[in-house]
Amino acid sequence: MTFAxxxxxxxxxxxxxxxxxxxxxxxxxxxxxxxxxxxxxxxxAELEGKARAACLAASGLAKARVEGAPVMFAAHVLVLVKGRWPQPHMKNQAATFACLYDSRAGTAEAQEWSAAPK
Incomplete structure (x- = not known):
């Protein structure tokens, strides 16, 4: 059978x-x-600068500095921040924070990262 x-x-x-x-x-x-x-x-470079500045401020650490290169995602930038606890009872101990910068909203959220690389 054929079809045409x-x-x-x-x-x-x-x-x-x-x-x-x-x-x-x-x-x-x-x-x-x-x-x-x-x-x-x-x-x-502008995005990285904004992320660095926002994350340094969000960490609340004394002598805060960005550790390593930021990691760029589609809508976020991950920044590691190292510094010293400013509270007197923390006795100037070192701390590391992971900070997520939302590039669309221009906001940053930082949380202590206890598993930070050495």
Whole structure:
């Protein structure tokens, strides 16, 4: 048993147009997606600077400093902050905080990280 299928002139023209448009559309979407994620080195440096400053403040540590390079995620930046406890009863002990900077909201949250690398 065989099946035959024929396209009318209008359907053939439509199929040809779709065949020509789809690759062009796919290429355009690929370019648009790539440019949405691309940033200039200056923009990355600015984001890193904002994350560092916000995390140093959020830690509340005395003599706070950023340890290592920040880790960039899609909407957050992870920063390790080392410093000294400012409270007198903590006797200036060393502390390490993991800080998560929300790049969309511009806010930072820091929590003590007891499993910090040496």
């Amino acid at each position: 299928c024929s396209l009318g002139a209008a359907a053939r023209g439509s199929a040809v147009r779709r065949a020509a448009v789809l690759p062009a559309l796919a290429a355009l979407l690929a370019l648009a997606a790539g440019s949405a994620h691309a940033s200039s080195p200056a923009a990355w």
